[in-house]
Amino acid sequence: MNALEVENLSFGYTPENTILKDISFEVIQGRFLAIAGPNGAGKTTLLNLLCGLLRPKAGSIKIDAAPVESYSVKRLAQKVAVVRQEFVPVFDFTVAQMVSMARTPYLDTFGFEDKTDIQMVNEALEATDTARFALRTLGSLSGGERQRVFIARALAANSPILLLDEPTSFLDLKHQVGIYDLLKTAQLKKDKTIVAVTHDINLAAQYCDEILLLSADGNYQIGETKDVLSPEQIEKVFGVRTFVGRLGQEKFFIPLGKFAKDSGKTADISHNIQYK
Amino acid sequence: MAEFLTVKELAVKISICLAVLVVVMCLCAIVGTQNISMRRVFDGPGQKAGENIDYEIFIGFRLPRVILAALVGAALACSGVVLQAILRNPLADPYILGISSGAGLGVMVAVLSGVTWNFLGGSPIGIFAFAGALITVWLVWYIGHFTGKSQVTSLLLAGVVVNAFFSAVIMFLTSIAKSEQVHSTIFWLMGNITDKSLLVLWVSAGCILTGIIVLFAFCHRLNVLALGREEAQSLGVDVARTRIAAFACAAFVTAIAVSLSGLIGFVGLIIPHGVRLAFGPDHRQLLPISAIIGAGFLVIADTIARIIVAPAQLPVGVITAIAGGPFFLILLAKYSRRVSWLK
Numbered sequence: 175m176n177a178l179e180v181e182n183l184s185f186g187y188t189p190e191n192t193i194l195k196d197i198s199f200e201v202i203q204g205r206f207l208a209i210a211g212p213n214g215a216g217k218t219t220l221l222n223l224l225c226g227l228l229r230p231k232a233g234s235i236k237i238d239a240a241p242v243e244s245y246s247v248k249r250l251a252q253k254v255a256v257v258r259q260e261f262v263p264v265f266d267f268t269v270a271q272m273v274s275m276a277r278t279p280y281l282d283t284f285g286f287e288d289k290t291d292i293q294m295v296n297e298a299l300e301a302t303d304t305a306r307f308a309l310r311t312l313g314s315l316s317g318g319e320r321q322r323v324f325i326a327r328a329l330a331a332n333s334p335i336l337l338l339d340e341p342t343s344f345l346d347l348k349h350q351v352g353i354y355d356l357l358k359t360a361q362l363k364k365d366k367t368i369v370a371v372t373h374d375i376n377l378a379a380q381y382c383d384e385i386l387l388l389s390a391d392g393n394y395q396i397g398e399t400k401d402v403l404s405p406e407q408i409e410k411v412f413g414v415r416t417f418v419g420r421l422g423q424e425k426f427f428i429p430l431g432k433f434a435k436d437s438g439k440t441a442d443i444s445h446n447i448q449y450k
Numbered sequence: 451m452a453e454f455l456t457v458k459e460l461a462v463k464i465s466i467c468l469a470v471l472v473v474v475m476c477l478c479a480i481v482g483t484q485n486i487s488m489r490r491v492f493d494g495p496g497q498k499a500g501e502n503i504d505y506e507i508f509i510g511f512r513l514p515r516v517i518l519a520a521l522v523g524a525a526l527a528c529s530g531v532v533l534q535a536i537l538r539n540p541l542a543d544p545y546i547l548g549i550s551s552g553a554g555l556g557v558m559v560a561v562l563s564g565v566t567w568n569f570l571g572g573s574p575i576g577i578f579a580f581a582g583a584l585i586t587v588w589l590v591w592y593i594g595h596f597t598g599k600s601q602v603t604s605l606l607l608a609g610v611v612v613n614a615f616f617s618a619v620i621m622f623l624t625s626i627a628k629s630e631q632v633h634s635t636i637f638w639l640m641g642n643i644t645d646k647s648l649l650v651l652w653v654s655a656g657c658i659l660t661g662i663i664v665l666f667a668f669c670h671r672l673n674v675l676a677l678g679r680e681e682a683q684s685l686g687v688d689v690a691r692t693r694i695a696a697f698a699c700a701a702f703v704t705a706i707a708v709s710l711s712g713l714i715g716f717v718g719l720i721i722p723h724g725v726r727l728a729f730g731p732d733h734r735q736l737l738p739i740s741a742i743i744g745a746g747f748l749v750i751a752d753t754i755a756r757i758i759v760a761p762a763q764l765p766v767g768v769i770t771a772i773a774g775g776p777f778f779l780i781l782l783a784k785y786s787r788r789v790s791w792l793k
Contacts, residue, residue, distance in 0.1 A: 227683055251686030258680065264538045265676050265731035270453060275674050279686030285670025285734060286457050295454075309453065331685075 176239070177203040177335055177367035178224065183233035185216070185223055192231070193219055195392040201384070203334070204365045206358065208378035208399070211388030212412055217371040220388070221339050224369065225256045237335065251279040255328035257338040260320040262313045269315070269323050270308040273298055276330035298330035302356055318349030325356055336360065338370040342377065350374070354381045376426050379403055387411045400425065455732055463735065467742040474746045475520060478753040479512040483760040486512075514651055518710060519752040519766070520745035521651075523717055525658045525707035527725075527744025530718030531737050532665055532700040535672040536693055537602050543718040544704040547609040548586040550715075551616030553708040554639055556582020558623045561631050576650075576709035583705035586612060591697065639713055640765035654706055661703035662741055668696045669733035676731070714767045716774030717744055723778065 178201040186192035193216035201207050209217045222228045224235060226242045235242045237253055245253065255276065263272070276298070277291040287295070299305035302322045312320055321341060328336050336357070342350040358381050360366045372378050378385050379399055386396040389411045395402055405416045408427060416427040417434075480486055490504035500506070529544040537546075560578035590612050594605035624632055671692050674682045682689050704718075721744040722736065729735050751769040758764060 222680075225684060227680060247683060247688045248686040251684060254684075256680075256684035258684075263677050264540065265535075265726065267673070267731055271673070271730075271732055274454065275677070275685055278670060278674050281670055283667050284457075285667075287454050292454055 175203050176200045177205075177237070178369070179234075179236040179239070180224075181234050181236075183220075183223065183235065184231045185219060185228065186231055187219075192392070194223075194388075196233070197394055198233075199386060199396045201367055201369060203367050204361065205384060206361050206368045206382045207370070208382035208385045209369065209371045209388065210373065210375055210378055210385060210411075211394075212390050215388040215390050217388055218339050221256075221337050221369070221371050225254050225337050226250050248279045251331070251333070253333055254335045254337060255331040255333040257321075257324045257328045257336070257341055259340055259343060260317055260324055262320070266311040266313055268309055268311055269304055269326075270295065270299070272312055272323055273304070273308075273327045273330050276327045276332075279331075294332050295330045298326040301329055301359070302326040318345045318352070321345060321349070321353060322356070325353065329360060334365075334367060336366050336368045338368070340371050340373065342372070342374065350377060357381070375403060375408065379425055379427070403427070455735055460735055460738070463729075464738050464742065467739055471520070471742050471746045471749075475516045475749055478749050479508055479516045481753055482507075482512060482756060514648060515752065516749050517655070518651060519748045521655055521658050522707045522711045522714065523721075523744040523746070523748025524662065524741040525703045525744075526714060526717040526748075527721035527740040528662050528665055528737055529700040529704040529707070530744075531722040531725075531733065531740050532668070532672065532696050533718075534722055535676045535733060536697055536700075537606060538676055538678065539602070539606065540723065541719070542606070543715075544700070544707075545713070545715065545718070546606065546613075547701070548590045548612040548616065549583045549701065549704050549708060550713045551613045551620065552586025552589075553579040553583040553705070554620050554635075554713065555586075555616050555623075556580070557635050557639070557712075558620055558627075561635050562623060562627055579712075580705045580709035583708050584701065586616065587697075587701040587705070591694075640767045650710075654710055657706050658703055661699055661706075662737070664699050665696065665703070666734075666737055668692065668699075669737050672696065672733040672737075673731075676733075712765070712767065714748070714770055716770045716778075717748055720774045720778045721747060 180200070181198050183194055183197045184192055185194045193214075197220070209220060211217055219228065223230055224242075226245065226247075229243070237245065237250075242250065267275075273295050274287060274291070277287055277294065278285070280291060281287065296305070299308055302325055304319070304322050304326050307315065307319065312323060315323065325338075325341065328338075338357070341357070342353050345353065354377050357368055357370065361368050370378075370382070375385075382399050384397060385399045385402050386394060387402055387407060388394045395407065395411075403425060405418050405427070408414065408416050412429075415430045415434075417430055419426050419428070476488075480488060484503075484507055486504040486507050490502060491508045493502055493505065495505050495509075496502040526544055530542070533542045533544060533547065534540055556578035557575055559582070560575045565574050565578070590605065590608045593608035593612070624635075627635075671682075671687045674685045674687045675689065675692060675696075677685075679689050682692075707714075722740050725736055725740045725743055729739055748766065748770070751773060752766045754773075755764040755766040755769045758769075
């Protein structure tokens with residue numbers, strides 16, 4: 175069953191300017207899709223369209239076979255959880271308070287959590303290893319810890335679909351991998367459909383089932399990550415040559431700049447790596 | 451493990467704060483230029499008028515005034531909480547949206563046009579202030595939405611512009627008014643809690659308390675709204691509708707407070723801050739506790755205004771401003787490490 179269906183989608187912020195042109199794709203429930211492309215290609219715009227924050231100029235978006243416009247704001251939040259880049263809120267909410275906000279679409283008139291809400295929040299805090307600083311304020315955490323809190327909030331919403339906008343953009347290597355490990359676990363254990371905007375094609379290659387490559391000229395390509403990601407395709411979309419390596423079944427890409435000593439060669443280095 | 455705010459826990463906190471408020475109100479009602487004894491008050495009214503002066507002063511003058519101060523304090527504090535959340539600006543207060551200048555202009559119009567009719571047994575000045583405040587808030591909201599996409603910034607800017615323009619009009623009207631007309635408005639502009647008819651008091655109490663209960667129902671959405679528009683919508687809050695409804699309710703409650711007491715500054719700014727620093731930013735707790743502490747604060751401030759230069763009286767706005775500034779600085783110094791936006 176398709177969790178998301180996008181048909182002939184076009185969008186522009188002004189009538190003359192169209193960022194996304196005639197895009198169509200589906201995401202099957204339980205799959206992990208990466209959206210990658212150069213700056214200004216419309217990745218975040220596409221994400222905002224998928225979560226109903228923007229309305230398409232033409233075409234349609236369906237969530238669980240129903241048009242996104244047919245959902246109320248509350249109902250849509252129960253279906254789709256969104257994680258944007260981490261930030262420090264104006265007021266000093268604690269981690270537990272922030273994660274509890276995921277339950278807003280389920281709360282009664284005066285907005286107090288019931289047992290189910292509390293259980294969901296606690297499970298999300300445990301799953302993301304944020305329970306140990308549940309009572310600390312968001313401002314007192316590091317960027318990586320805060321991003322984990324926002325992912326905990328998305329998990330606490332218990333929605334079948336997760337949309338993420340560059341969840342690892344300001345994080346160090348350990349936290350980048352940590353965040354994607356978390357997401358992959360949620361996908362596999364809870365059958366979540368995940369769509370993540372990312373600049374990191376290596377993380378996408380490692381964790382995502384499919385990838386949507388958006389070009390700045392409006393062209394796009396979607397398919398299995400291993401099929402879509404090639405040095406030619408990456409050069410076409412990003413305008414950068416890459417060195418491609420293989421690690422077992424997985425490919426990895428190293429971008430090559432003007433000063434790169436070697437260029438454009440593909441090497442299989444799997445035999446050079448010794449695991450202890 | 452995380453801790454969650456439960457209805458029971460909140461009820462206990464509210465009950466304790468309410469009990470303290472009642473004690474403060476009773477103590478403040480006893481204090482005054484005329485000493486009265488609580489024992490005599492409990493003796494009741496006596497057979498004929500003038501037999502038990504203590505009772506008559508307490509019930510007839512002090513208690514209504516203390517209740518009035520409490521209502522105004524609660525309204526201004528709640529309004530501050532709500533506007534700070536909607537505008538995502540810890541420095542917002544009920545007056546930033548032009549409420550003060552609008553109400554002031556309403557009063558100037560009433561005084562200059564020499565209205566003499568009676569409303570609910572009281573002066574019509576309050577009605578003009580109420581109308582002026584509401585019209586200005588509507589104007590600010592309209593300009594804020596008309597001018598830009600970033601509603602928060604344009605609302606704040608519209609408030610500043612309207613405030614400046616109306617202040618200029620007030621100054622112009624003051625300069626052409628007769629001196630006795632000016633005198634009667636100056637006390638009002640400085641914030642002054644004077645005796646109101648019991649009917650005005652009960653009608654206002656009903657409106658303010660209803661407003662606070664309605665605002666309380668918005669509190670969990672205010673938590674989310676304070677994170678920003680995109681975040682709030684993703685978390686299932688209808689941003690436009692919630693903003694309009696909460697804003698209208700806060701403006702209504704403030705307009706009533708302003709019409710009752712004139713312009714009393716600082717309450718809407720420092721009380722939410724103080725309560726947020728002590729109890730945290732969860733609006734479900736912040737709003738009711740701010741209401742009670744705001745009520746207590748203004749009751750005490752009004753009592754000081756009544757007695758400090760007795761037999762004369764100071765406008766309570768002077769006391770809140772003098773006490774509010776240093777109090778705010780003490781709070782900042784004590785809690786600044788806990789508040790990230792102060793860093």
